[in-house]
Amino acid sequence: MYPPSFEYHVATSFADATQLLVDLEGAKLLAGGCSLIPLMKFRLAQPPHLVDLNRIPGARYVIEDDGVLRIGALTRESEVERSAVVLRRYPILAEVSAVIADPLVRNMGTIGGNLAHGDPANDHPAAMLALGAELLVQGREGMRTIPCAAFFLDLFETALQPDEVVVEIRIPAPAAGSGAAYVKFERQVGDFAIAGAAVNLRLADGRIRDAAISLTNAGPVPSRMAAAEDALNGSTGDPGTLEAAARLAAAGCEPWTDLRGSVTVKRQLAGVAVKRAVTAALARARGGPHA
Amino acid sequence: MTAPAGIIGQRLKRVEDRRLVMGGGAYVDDIHVAGELHLAVLRSPFAHARINSIAAERARQMPGVVNVFTAADLGARNGPIPSPVWAPPALGLVERVAPFLQPELMHVLARDRVRHAGEAIAAVVATDRYVAEDALAEIEVDYEPLTVVSDIDAALEPGAPLVNEDWPDNVAARFVVEKGDVDAAFRAADRVVTARLTIPRSTLTPIENRGVVAEPDRRSGGLTVWSSTQQPHYLHRALEELLGIPGDAIRVVAPDVGGGFGVKSMVYPEELLVPVLALALGRAVRWTDTRRENFVSAVHSRDQRHDIELALRADGTLLGLRDRFVVDAGCSNIEGLVCPYNTAAHLPGPYRIPALRIESLTVLTNKVPNAAHRGAGRPEAVFALEGALDVAAEALGLDGVELRRRNIVGPADLPYDVGIPYRDGKPLVLDGDSLGCLEDAVEAIGWSGFRARQDELRLAGRYLGLGFASYIEGSGIGPYESAHVRVHPSGRVVVTVAAPSQGQGHETTLAQICAASLGARVQDVRVIQGDTAALPFGTGTFDSRTAIVVGNAVAVASAQLKEKVLAAAADALEVSPLDLDVVDGRIEVAGSPGAGLTLGQLATRIGPGTGRLGAAGPGLEVHSGYELPSIPFSTGAHACIVEVDTETGEVRIEHYVVVHDSGRLINPLIVEGQLMGGLVQGLGGALLEELVYDEDGQLRSGTFMDYGLPRSTDIPRVTLLHRESATASNPLQVKGVGESGVIPVAAAVVGAVNDALRPLGARLATYPVTVDRVLTLLADAAARPVAERVAV
Numbered sequence A: 001m002y003p004p005s006f007e008y009h010v011a012t013s014f015a016d017a018t019q020l021l022v023d024l025e026g027a028k029l030l031a032g033g034c035s036l037i038p039l040m041k042f043r044l045a046q047p048p049h050l051v052d053l054n055r056i057p058g059a060r061y062v063i064e065d066d067g068v069l070r071i072g073a074l075t076r077e078s079e080v081e082r083s084a085v086v087l088r089r090y091p092i093l094a095e096v097s098a099v100i101a102d103p104l105v106r107n108m109g110t111i112g113g114n115l116a117h118g119d120p121a122n123d124h125p126a127a128m129l130a131l132g133a134e135l136l137v138q139g140r141e142g143m144r145t146i147p148c149a150a151f152f153l154d155l156f157e158t159a160l161q162p163d164e165v166v167v168e169i170r171i172p173a174p175a176a177g178s179g180a181a182y183v184k185f186e187r188q189v190g191d192f193a194i195a196g197a198a199v200n201l202r203l204a205d206g207r208i209r210d211a212a213i214s215l216t217n218a219g220p221v222p223s224r225m226a227a228a229e230d231a232l233n234g235s236t237g238d239p240g241t242l243e244a245a246a247r248l249a250a251a252g253c254e255p256w257t258d259l260r261g262s263v264t265v266k267r268q269l270a271g272v273a274v275k276r277a278v279t280a281a282l283a284r285a286r287g288g289p290h291a
Numbered sequence B: 001m002t003a004p005a006g007i008i009g010q011r012l013k014r015v016e017d018r019r020l021v022m023g024g025g026a027y028v029d030d031i032h033v034a035g036e037l038h039l040a041v042l043r044s045p046f047a048h049a050r051i052n053s054i055a056a057e058r059a060r061q062m063p064g065v066v067n068v069f070t071a072a073d074l075g076a077r078n079g080p081i082p083s084p085v086w087a088p089p090a091l092g093l094v095e096r097v098a099p100f101l102q103p104e105l106m107h108v109l110a111r112d113r114v115r116h117a118g119e120a121i122a123a124v125v126a127t128d129r130y131v132a133e134d135a136l137a138e139i140e141v142d143y144e145p146l147t148v149v150s151d152i153d154a155a156l157e158p159g160a161p162l163v164n165e166d167w168p169d170n171v172a173a174r175f176v177v178e179k180g181d182v183d184a185a186f187r188a189a190d191r192v193v194t195a196r197l198t199i200p201r202s203t204l205t206p207i208e209n210r211g212v213v214a215e216p217d218r219r220s221g222g223l224t225v226w227s228s229t230q231q232p233h234y235l236h237r238a239l240e241e242l243l244g245i246p247g248d249a250i251r252v253v254a255p256d257v258g259g260g261f262g263v264k265s266m267v268y269p270e271e272l273l274v275p276v277l278a279l280a281l282g283r284a285v286r287w288t289d290t291r292r293e294n295f296v297s298a299v300h301s302r303d304q305r306h307d308i309e310l311a312l313r314a315d316g317t318l319l320g321l322r323d324r325f326v327v328d329a330g331c332s333n334i335e336g337l338v339c340p341y342n343t344a345a346h347l348p349g350p351y352r353i354p355a356l357r358i359e360s361l362t363v364l365t366n367k368v369p370n371a372a373h374r375g376a377g378r379p380e381a382v383f384a385l386e387g388a389l390d391v392a393a394e395a396l397g398l399d400g401v402e403l404r405r406r407n408i409v410g411p412a413d414l415p416y417d418v419g420i421p422y423r424d425g426k427p428l429v430l431d432g433d434s435l436g437c438l439e440d441a442v443e444a445i446g447w448s449g450f451r452a453r454q455d456e457l458r459l460a461g462r463y464l465g466l467g468f469a470s471y472i473e474g475s476g477i478g479p480y481e482s483a484h485v486r487v488h489p490s491g492r493v494v495v496t497v498a499a500p501s502q503g504q505g506h507e508t509t510l511a512q513i514c515a516a517s518l519g520a521r522v523q524d525v526r527v528i529q530g531d532t533a534a535l536p537f538g539t540g541t542f543d544s545r546t547a548i549v550v551g552n553a554v555a556v557a558s559a560q561l562k563e564k565v566l567a568a569a570a571d572a573l574e575v576s577p578l579d580l581d582v583v584d585g586r587i588e589v590a591g592s593p594g595a596g597l598t599l600g601q602l603a604t605r606i607g608p609g610t611g612r613l614g615a616a617g618p619g620l621e622v623h624s625g626y627e628l629p630s631i632p633f634s635t636g637a638h639a640c641i642v643e644v645d646t647e648t649g650e651v652r653i654e655h656y657v658v659v660h661d662s663g664r665l666i667n668p669l670i671v672e673g674q675l676m677g678g679l680v681q682g683l684g685g686a687l688l689e690e691l692v693y694d695e696d697g698q699l700r701s702g703t704f705m706d707y708g709l710p711r712s713t714d715i716p717r718v719t720l721l722h723r724e725s726a727t728a729s730n731p732l733q734v735k736g737v738g739e740s741g742v743i744p745v746a747a748a749v750v751g752a753v754n755d756a757l758r759p760l761g762a763r764l765a766t767y768p769v770t771v772d773r774v775l776t777l778l779a780d781a782a783a784r785p786v787a788e789r790v791a792v
Helices: A014-023 A037-039 A077-082 A084-089 A091-098 A105-106 A110-115 A123-131 A226-232 A239-253 A263-286 B017-021 B058-061 B071-078 B091-096 B127-138 B152-156 B184-190 B232-243 B270-283 B289-295 B337-344 B377-398 B400-407 B434-445 B445-459 B506-517 B544-573 B599-605 B670-686 B745-760 B771-783
Strands: A007-010 A027-030 A049-052 A064-066 A068-072 A134-139 A142-147 A153-154 A165-170 A180-185 A193-204 A207-216 B038-043 B049-055 B065-070 B120-126 B142-147 B171-179 B191-201 B213-216 B222-227 B250-253 B285-288 B301-312 B318-328 B354-364 B416-421 B427-430 B464-473 B481-487 B491-496 B527-529 B580-583 B586-587 B592-598 B620-626 B633-644 B651-661 B719-724
Touching: A014 A027, A014 A049, A014 A134, A014 A165, A027 B620, A037 B354, A049 B270, A064 A084, A068 A084, A068 B017, A077 A105, A077 A110, A077 B091, A084 A091, A091 A123, A091 A180, A091 A193, A091 B250, A105 B270, A105 B416, A105 B445, A110 A123, A110 A165, A110 B017, A110 B580, A123 A165, A123 A193, A123 A207, A134 B285, A142 A193, A153 B620, A180 A263, A180 B377, A193 A263, A207 A239, A239 A263, A263 B416, A263 B771, B017 B127, B038 B127, B038 B289, B049 B120, B058 B065, B065 B071, B065 B127, B065 B270, B071 B270, B071 B434, B091 B416, B120 B127, B120 B270, B142 B222, B152 B318, B152 B427, B171 B337, B171 B416, B184 B301, B184 B354, B213 B270, B222 B232, B222 B270, B232 B250, B232 B270, B232 B651, B270 B285, B270 B491, B289 B670, B301 B745, B318 B337, B318 B377, B337 B354, B337 B377, B354 B416, B377 B400, B377 B745, B400 B434, B400 B464, B434 B445, B434 B633, B434 B651, B434 B719, B445 B464, B481 B506, B481 B544, B481 B599, B491 B506, B491 B544, B506 B527, B506 B544, B544 B592, B586 B599, B599 B620, B633 B745, B633 B771, B651 B745, B670 B745
Parallel strands: A007 A049, A027 A049, B038 B285, B222 B250, B318 B354, B491 B527, B651 B719
Antiparallel strands: A064 A068, A068 A165, A134 A142, A134 A165, A180 A193, A193 A207, B038 B120, B049 B142, B065 B120, B171 B354, B191 B301, B213 B222, B213 B285, B301 B318, B416 B427, B464 B633, B481 B491, B481 B620, B580 B586, B586 B592, B633 B651
């Protein structure tokens, strides 16, 4: 629990952070530190340099404009959880933040860090994938956006280049008649998911359209469950279809056995999570985005 | 001597809480000594390996490193010494049970072999803990990995690798305790049921980790040691033995201690290492373990497997019990028979069982040593017996409550001699109304209406279950404790005892006892504890013994002091002592209100520099002691209703009932706190906590990420009911409560879950009741043909 020594650097802007990443061999970015600091205390990570992003001005915000919800990368989970626009228009995001660790961690943990860490056990990746979010990143050459679908490459591996840092998360505003929900099963409050599911869908003429389903901790990266989505699309969300979607998601994911559960149990829970998340998303869709 | 009245039984707020809650506690890590050095410990990454060589030169050369020490560097001060917490069996036990028990010796650092992952191999002393930790990486150890003895079956295989190479096999202890003709009982039975029940390895995790500070004392030639321990006097003994320094030159202090639960009821290698190095270097040395170290080096507990059989009549009357259980002691059976024999003695519980045969085997494996944690063998016994009773009830088609009612000890049976000796070798005699406790629990949980509700909800796909578990708790084991009580000229009464508090509220409870026995005001009583220099004669805090043994010592000493006060006051006031009494800190003269004087005024009259040396000796003080003639047994019953989501495997506890009888309550608030704390630790064990080892002897759940402690959100609605039966076993009429709360919890929760899952043909035989375990069990049950889904 005693990390090795490291040099500490304060980034004054995202461009500055990028420059520090270029200049300092082996530097790691420090946002909320909720994953990095424990790794350092176990000496599993021994970065010689830490670049602290927390003092970058204006990096914590939740704003909806022009049909896009923009969340600053350094926004704390507790801020997402309590944001008025999130609670009114994007309740799934509050649902996700609220089941991350415990209140102390959520006061430090950032939404950008949750995504950039590339951990499929984190809760935001699956939700962002289902919502069709994009990440705005700053690199030496300037800014670019990366769709979530292209961001998560492998376990702890993302599309971020060594000089890049996440600046903002952009989520398209919910279409009329849409609803989204997140369901997570955990060994106890505060734990990573045994399995979790994020569902985003739209109802038109009583039928499901554009269903997006993605899973937490059910494979090396969060990925869409296309077969389950196909089963839902065009249906009314009747119980038989929900069961079928749950089965398809359970069969389509790639969890591994660990202390949280066996592959069989994780598949089963992934399916149940899909079923319950679809049910909740449908309720929101029927009640409008405010439900 | 009759029990003192008045202040006893009052629900007083704990006097220590303001200090502790507001950050005013002084724990070992808060104690700093000028010039102190920091220690870090190199621990084995292997569970079983030979150490061919250790090269520490590079580490020694690092800036800030003072020195690096291995077993060879410590010489004779590496041990071996007899483990001070290891005790030979009591005489009565030897006569009746004749247990086989291998003696245990302690070493400070591993010599040529490591026997568990996490064993201490070398120590770095540096000017800074970070430097010391960095230096650990520079020590080169040449390990030769050996075959790991990963579990009890591997340990018992013929030709298994030896965990202790000085022994012929891996058996550390073995005994059989019997009553009656058990084989005849099984022959006469209408029904025999068997069950294999496993109690997982777990730990209890004090918020404060272990910590030691040692400061050499040039004047005495010895040293002062502050340690986060439940047993400063055992540590004192061990240091005297190891250091060869007269005990009067060694002072061991347990300052505020942030939780113990048995984890600190131990003498650890590090508690010897820090003092040894402080003396070697002539400087103060400090060490606090990290949580990671704590998981792999502080003692674990439980970890038993029972093969239990019950013989019953068709009406449910218990005729006999046979059990063979194996304890996984880890690499060192550090506490001898404590847990194994506690399990055996508590196995019959509060039930009338005419014939018993209990066979116990304790074996070594390459894991952290197993020792007594809160409950100390008792939760294991209750889990085995109550689990077997649930199997029996189902086999006989009886409700579990009916089966228990027919066999449990009630008022008509009291006193009830269980018929086997207790751990102290004396008869095991119950004097509590266990039937009454069970009936209170049956009533409070709403048993009568439950079955109808269970059936109705099952039709809606909801699975509810009800579980019961009754228990006894032998508490207050010896040896004796002493108490010193002194009235100061200020009017303050200072009580000094040996056994330290780890948060139990001793400062309040013992003040209440002293105030009642002496006639003092409780707010004038100050309690000093856990300092071998302040009181060398004592034992420690464990086995739910403080209220009983220390409490009665305080009562005895305070009552004797009262006699001394009355004699001195009679002399001072020139009245007969028969006309005097002490009330609220004043010595009153019968018939002359206002003629008396306060305790402080009396102490001043005969106090320093003013008084005369009376016949009763100097000052107003008494040092006295108390030895418990026989072990008092608390009893109680737990019941809970659970709901299992069969789709997700999640278990929710709807209502939990605790009924407890520990005799007279000194302070109901503190008793309730103990029961709730025990319950919460029990729920953690039942639902969340398990130390999982892989076949290489690596602990896989050694962080709080994977070792789940209960949170506030895991605590259900709890109804807590007291019974206060009289006991003649000691003057205060108290029995132990510190461990009671945890004892039946896993049995009650698993019983309830099994009751819920019964229609699905699934039965848990171990815990914690995790989602993974429930879903796996349900899947297995569903895969079996319906006809085979009846659990037996």
